[in-house]
Every structure is written in structure tokens, then in C-alpha cells.
Amino acid sequence: MSITATQKRGFSAVLWDYLTTVDHKKVGILYLIGGGFFFLLGGLEALIIRIQLIKPENDFISAGLYNEMITMHGTTMIFLAATPLLFGLMNYIMPLQIGARDVAFPFLNALGFWLFFSGGVLLNLSWFTGAPDAGWTNYAPLSVQSPGHGVDFYVMGLQLAGAGTLMSGINFIVTIVTMRAPGMTYMRMPLFSWTTLVTSILVLFAFPALTVGLFLMMFDRMFDTAFFDVALGGNTVIWQHLFWIFGHPEVYILILPAFGIFSEIIPTFSRKRLFGYTAMVFATFLIAFLGFMVWAHHMFTVGLGPVANSIFAVATMAIAVPTGIKIFNWLFTMWGGSIVINSAMLWTLAFVPSFTIGGMTGVMLGASVADYQYHDTYFVVAHFHYVIVGGVVFALLAAMHYWWPKMFGRILHEGLGKLAFWTFFIGFHLTFFIQHFLGLMGMPRRYWVFLENQGLDTGNLISTIGAFFMTFGTIVFVINIVYTAMKGEKAPADPWDGRTLEWTLSSPPAHYNFKQLPLVRGLDPLWIEKTEGNGKMTPAEPLDEIHMPNSSIVPLIMTIGFFIASYGFIYQVDHKAWLIAVYVGMAIALGSMLYRSLKDDHGHHITKDELEREAD
Amino acid sequence: MTENTNTNKINSFQREKNRDEMRQQIITFALMIFFTMIAFFAVMMGISSTFVIPLLLVLAVVQVGFQFYYFMHMKDKGHEIPAALIYGGIFVTALVIVTFVAIIWW
Incomplete structure (x- = not known):
């Protein structure tokens, strides 16, 4: 019913619907659109970087622009593409998997999205006036002394996006702790929901460190404090510590949901339950725990001393153990299963060796003595692209193929999916495998040009050719989306013979998700019902009124307020008149908060009659 | 007519629990005020800071514990x-x- 209703409405009605929505599914789609847009933007920046490095002493772009390009590529891909795309999936899928009708705080959910989006827009608007150019890690003192407003945009943009991510993380924790369906105990939760919980806990603990770091940076740049100014008794290393206390858990924030996605796809397409479910949950927690104690492996060459370096080196290598447990569990899940190879499964199968290579170079980098050789070379670049592209991006693309029918009611085209996979997969290895060797031969990261006849020419050319393959693959994937939207095959409720609760609902699900909350009788609840011949879930409650939250435009208005205030903060250094923007923006934001606090909004009820009238 | 005949019993049990709860809250509250007074007097009497600072920290930790476990029901x-x-x-x-x-x- 919801599809026909949507088609009848005009464009402005749909737009208004999305601007005011608090429905976790629509917020999830907004995250996917926002994250997808920034992913393409970050990809474009990557392509420009590779074109600049196609030959020795190239002058495709200037040195300053190159610095802005690498900074924006890293920042965009981590904060504005990978994180939001994963959050979009979590938003859409996790409540369906645990049998909830929405997240715990729907208003907060919408606010989280809009804050992320406005932060991303703010950051990218800096392209018109000079983008940040101090690297995505933004190390002091380079960032404090960087002229212009580029780094200010970095600080304010990430502050906004970070606040959005933090509140979404809290939202997911509360949702999973309090809103699981009857019978859905913790140890019956699908792995993707588990990793969402653990990731959210990481977000909760890691992002405050970034917030503090960004505030210190903001005060140093805008209000003449000296946290990072050695001449006045500050310490530049504080920034590095704060950034990496956040930054290392952030890479686990990215990879754990990816692990969760693969742990859903592999059992489904092997038609076997996940091997070692308990060990998988345990390994997830162990990775999260260890993830907090390894940040200084990014700083081995800072001069922390041999004791600190050794401790962090050992902790770093220890992470290979739980990760290895996971890799073997996936292999054992596939072992003896009747495997279906489609696009989702191809990305998954490609992930296993690609990610393992990235993990292996990770252990190499974790050896603190050897790291003095690898540090800040292309070896590092190759390593983290192997884990982030080979892990997170592959997971995202696999998840798109896997959950697209559930989210949009149509199945992505298999042929185009496979074409995109093979070109992207080949391009990925072509681009990054050779970079290991470029790094070992001494090519440093972040350099604008390299000289000819130093053994770097061919490697860089191959790498750039690979980047074009990846671009082609991405374009094919975008074409696939457009094609599917226009004439894709309509998806049934359960196109993959699935195992978890989201496949019990129509594709796409009704806005209240579950007409009656399901009774969960074990791990892979739908599969249990299938094997016992029921084929559908037993309801845990009689058909009754459903209480749903009301839509609201307040999250958007509040965000616009913060956006205006951020602009004011950035430019008040030049002219005090910009303080007006700070006051106006904060007035709008705080006024929205006051309105939200004082006005009671009890939501609405969907009556029993309405529910009975709707066909399943 | 299947009225629950145990209502009174449950109520008395609940009342007993509420009374216990209230007693704990008041004891904790009194203790916290007492700790705060100790902290104040310790500073006012000018005892050497090597003793006062650890004392204040210990008292603060205990108070945070009370706050979480009794007032915010973490127990x-x-x-x-x-x-x-x-x-x-x-x-x-x-x-x-x-x-x-x-x-x-x-």
C-alpha cells in the first residue's frame, strides 16, 4: 500500500515527508543518500589525486590544491561516507532485525542525520573559499598555523557531524537494550545487530575524545589559546593523542558493522547457521576492548619511548587473534554449505582474502621497530585502503545487494552487479597492491610529486590505471541503481530465503514495521519457523493499536541554527559583525530545543480497524 | 469473580520495600552531607594539602558511588x-x- 500511496503524491509532498520524517527507515534512506553523495565526491577527489600521480613531476593540480585534495578525500571518506552509509544500514535494518517498530528516540535519530549532513555540507562548502589542507589527521602545529579558514571548516564541520554520530550511537544502544521483541534475548540477536550495539558503544566512548580535541583546536585557532603552542607552554602531542584515542576506535566503528554484514550474508547464501555464533560475539567485544588500547601505534615515531611503544605494539598484534577467529568462522560457515554465488556473495568472498592481506600488513606495521621504516610511506596507504576498501566498502556494496530488495522493493540487476564487482575488484587490487612496494621503496605519503627514474614511475602508472577501473565499477553500480529504480524486478518479502526477522516483512516494510510483534524462539528466528513448517512468525501479542511518533520539522530547523552559528564562529575572527550569525544561529537552535522541551508531542495511534483493513 | 485476594499482602510487601528504600535514601543523603562537611572543615582548618587532597578525592569517589547506586538506582x-x-x-x-x-x- 505504501508504494502506491507514495507514487500518487507530488514531489513536494515527498520532499516534505523526508524533511520532517522521524521514521527510522526513511532516516536510514536519507543517510544512504547523504553518505552515497559524499562517497562519490570523495571518490572524485581520489581520482584527481591518482591523476596527479600518474607520471613523475606532473602538474595536473597545484601543490596547495593537492594538499586540500588529500585532506578532503580522507575526511570525506571516513566521516561523511563510510560512517553515514553504515549508520544508514544500521538505522534501517537493526530495528527490523530485533523486532522493534522504531528506534528508541525517533526525534533524536532525525536530528542525528541532519547534523551529520549539515556538517558534511559545511565542510565541502570550504571548497569555494579554500579547503582544509593539514591532512585528515589535522596534526598540530601544521593545522594551527594553516592560513585561511580551511582548518576552521574542518573543525566546525566535524564538530557538527560528530555530534550527530554520537547521538545516533546513544540511540542505537538504548534501542537494542530496551526494545527487543519478546523472546529476542541478547544471545539470539543477529550478528549485524550485535555489531551495531558494540559499534555504538565505541561511538559513545570514542567520539568525546574527538569533540574535546576539536574544541581545543577551535580555541587555539579562533580565540588565541595555546593548548598546542609549545612557545606558550602547550604541547602539540596532545592533539595526536586525542585524535587517535578517537581515531583508532573509529576504524573499528567502521569495520565491526562490516563484519556484521558479512555474518548475515554468509549464512544466508551458504544455507547454514553461522559457525561459532558465541565466539563471533565474544570476538566482537574483544576487538572493541582492544581497540581502545592501541591508539599509540599511529604514533610510534613520535618518541614515546621503548616501553610505551612495546606495550602498544603487543596490544596491536593481539587484535589479530579475535579477527582471525572471525575469518575462520566465516570460512567454516561456508564449509560444506550449499553456496549461492551472486553479487552480494561475490563481494563477501572477495572481502576475505583482501581484508586478510590488510590485516597482515597491519601486524607488520604494529611491530614498532619495523614501523620506523614503514611510517608515512605508501605502505601505510596500501594497508589502510586494504582494510577500509577491502573491508568496509566491500561490505557496504554487499549489503546494498543483500538489503536493497528490503529497502526499496526491487532487486538490483545481477549482471550489472557482477560487472561492477569484477571491475572494481580488479581495479582495487591494481591500485593498492603495488602501493605496498612503492612504500617499501621509500615513496612517502602525501607528496605532491615524485621524481622520475627512482623506480616509482611504473608502479604509480599501474596504480592510477587501477583507480580508473574502480571509477568504472562505481559508475556501473550507480547505473545499476537507476536501472533498478526504473525497471528492476519487483522483490518478494523474502527473496533470498532469509533467516532473520527483517525477511518476515513486506518489501519495503509498512511504516509501523510489525503489525504484531513476533515471538522469537531462537537464533535465526525465521529459519526456525521455516524448518518447523510454519513459514511465518507466531505473533507475541494480539492485534492492537500501534503507537507511533509524529513527524517533525524541528530537527532540521535546529540543525540550520547550528549551521549558521558554525559559519559565524569561523568568520568572526575576520570581523566582529559575524558574531551576529553566531547569536542568530544559536538563538534558532536553542529556541528549537526550548520548543521541543515545552511542547508535548504524544505521537499518534494507528487504530485496529486500519491495521485490519490493510492486507499483509 | 476471580479477584486477586493477595492484593493486601502485595501492598504490605510493597510498603515495606518503600519504607526500606526511603530509609536508605535518607541515610545516604545524611552521609553525603556529613562528608561534605568533613571536606569543608578539613580545608578550613588548614591541614596540610598532602593529606587533604587524597581525603577529598576519596570522599568524592564515595559520594559519586552513593549518587549512582542509591539515588540513580544502579543497585x-x-x-x-x-x-x-x-x-x-x-x-x-x-x-x-x-x-x-x-x-x-x-
């Missing part, structure tokens, strides 16, 4: 996960403090 059933998250947060914070004290200003 009750069903608060295991918030408790785990709070301890996780304390762990991370401690890690950060250790870093900044031990590594940066070695």
Missing part, C-alpha cells in the same frame, strides 16, 4: 547494562588520564 535489578557502560566509560577515561599524565609529561 536495583535491570541496571546491569547501564552499570557496564558506566564502568566502560570510567575505564576509557582512566586510560586517557593515564596517557596524559604518564606519556606526555613523562
